[in-house]
Amino acid sequence: MSSHEHPLGISFEFFPPNTDAGRDKLIHVRDELAARKPKFFSVTYGAGGSTQARTRQVVREISESGITTAPHLSCIGSEKAQLRDLLAQYREEGIDSLVALRGDMPSGMGSIGELRYANELVEFIRAETGDHFEIAVAAYPESHPQAANLDRDVENFARKMKAGANMAITQYFFTADAYFHFVDKARALGVEQPIIPGIMPITNYTKLARFSDACGAEIPRWIRKQLESYGDDSEAIAAFGTDVVSRLCERLLDGGAPGLHFYTLNQAAPVLKIVDNLTD
Template identity: 90%
Template sequence: MSSQQHPLGISFEFFPPNTDAGRDKLMLVRDELATRNPRFFSVTYGAGGSTQARTRDTVRTVSQNGITTAPHLSCIGSEKAQLRDLLSQYREEGINSLVALRGDMPSGMGSIGELRYANELVEFIRDETGDHFNIAVAAYPESHPQAANLDKDIENFARKMKAGADMAITQYFFTADAYFNFVDKVRALGVEQPIIPGIMPITNYTKLARFSDSCGAEIPRWMRKQLESYGDDSEAIAKFGTEAVSRLCQRLLDGGAPGLHFYTLNQAAPVLKVVDNLVG
């Protein structure tokens, strides 16, 4: 594999598989996506660290092909001692990138933990490890679902960036203007770091609608109506999804986005169809 990165600055996210079969499949997906020379892979982390062991195992396996791998790290439900140990383990394993998140409180967990917000986690990582880690944080162009309003959310985002983050990766969205408006607003607050759009391929409308409703990502009405019209025709949904997401990505790149981060859902084909449609 060439060490030269993809000219468009792409990256890919995986989630830790639950089974050996899922792990074997992910390795095939990783190898296929690695042919596009991404900047990095990221690996998600469950609420309250509920997939911590699987995340670490997945990071070890994914990073074996030489591409930078960034584990997600969330602070809700974790104590500083736990986080300190995890940071130490990642350093020992040669990991130098992280995605630092507040995380969600899992049901049944009594303690929020010693760190309540992502900006506190970023500060903690910097205090513990200096500049060892390249730290990414989350951004929400259409506002975090729990935020009082967009302006408050943007203030909170700026706080995270000024705490020591190197870049941000957004929640997925389907309206380019939401991203450009968000970037304009945070630049006005003095945030200069790269803000990378998060991209969700469209392969299954029912699952996409359910997930989007829960995480606050807006599916435009025209897109919902078009997808609904296909019913159970998965081939038509996938074809439309590839075309719509490719147009979105091209507009983002043409408008100055510094790269694209794809939420792969541990599948290669839907992502590659979009990536291979794009031009520099």
């Protein structure tokens, strides 16, 4: 056992699978991760009608584990009436946690909706449902891809927290100092709620690089170079990735991070290797 208290304050994120086989597999992954007694599971949200229904179905299945399950809720492309219905449905189903996001700007001519920013969504949820839901919002330690600069980004973040959020979950990152710097800036603006680091396991370099470019997460050059040198050797990539991310998690916890939120990509093994490293 390390000096960290166990159980760790860990949580896990899933996405709604497109296929029945993917859904069956996710139930197994859910059970494996539920055995680690996480604080909560979250389920990402696709915009648009069909994926909304799929998200709700997956949320129901994940919450059958008995672990608190927090669906993502996005305001871009949603009207208030639609959100009001969704909040009512979640309440009926016993869901009492949410992750409130702005969501992606629609490509083409899609409607932005009545609520433009996550702080407005948080205010709306509080106005509609009082304190029923525990609300998490997103944080971007390396700055939101569309923010003018980090200071402006942290001001926007503080606005979301003051609108009534209970905690924040960050975009993934690989540089611990970026997280600590962001937390210091947020605290200086009066944010007192927990800011939980989001953790991405490294299992596939090509996918990670593409994903990171799209969302503005920096892969440090030394990590890129090392991953490139392994070529298609997926075992070497996974071993190196486990080591790097485990060390990152240790630094974060030692530096006072209130927990860790793992982006599982609907796989149990990569995150469990990291979690086991932290509790050995």
